[in-house]
Amino acid sequence: MPEPEPSVADVVVRLPKTLPAHASVAEARACFADDHVHLLLFTDSGRLLGTLVREDLDDSACGPALRYARLAGRTVPADLPAEAARRLLLRRGQRRLAVINRDGALLGLLCLKRRRTGFCSDADVAARAADRLR
Template sequence: MHALLLVRGDVLVAVVERDDLAGVAGTARARSAGGLAGRVVGPDEDLETTRLTMAAQHRRRLAVVDHCGVLLGLLCLKKHGRGFCSSDDVAAREAERSANRAG
């Protein structure tokens, strides 16, 4: 798991990242482990500024939400930090993982 996006209806209520789970009781609610601060960006933010900030903070994912908190999408920074993942990139990685599981 890289990031779990928790929504109520279409509103993002929390983003849970792997590090958030360290030391959390197994009976805890997922929402209590995550948060939104530093994990969301608005749809009108400059992409290059956002990319540079993400790279500087070693953050690979940001949820995109509108002014009402409605989840619009997810920005995923490539490992090298010089660009964002595309749908084709994601599909290729999933195909590779599936092939590895089958082989």
């Protein structure tokens, strides 16, 4: 019997960095100083309120960053097959999508690797963090 195809839930980074709903544009810009950061996740009580990419912030952006955030086109359900999600990311030219449940709760972050052949894992993220501390 063949093994079931992995779903997004099987490959998601489970503890992505999040920002509070009141985070400022300046705080968002500081996060984007790290070239590994592609998508910021704004949450309140575990619920995803919005996502932000660098291109969402023009030079005149100021105040609360959530004002410039959006959800449309930046989320996927956990039960989507991982390969379907990879193809979707490739088609859209994206590398990150927030993973949410039906109620809008953030379950994690789907991160397509730089080579676009697979997904980042919690272990990959932890290893990068450890490298930065050295």
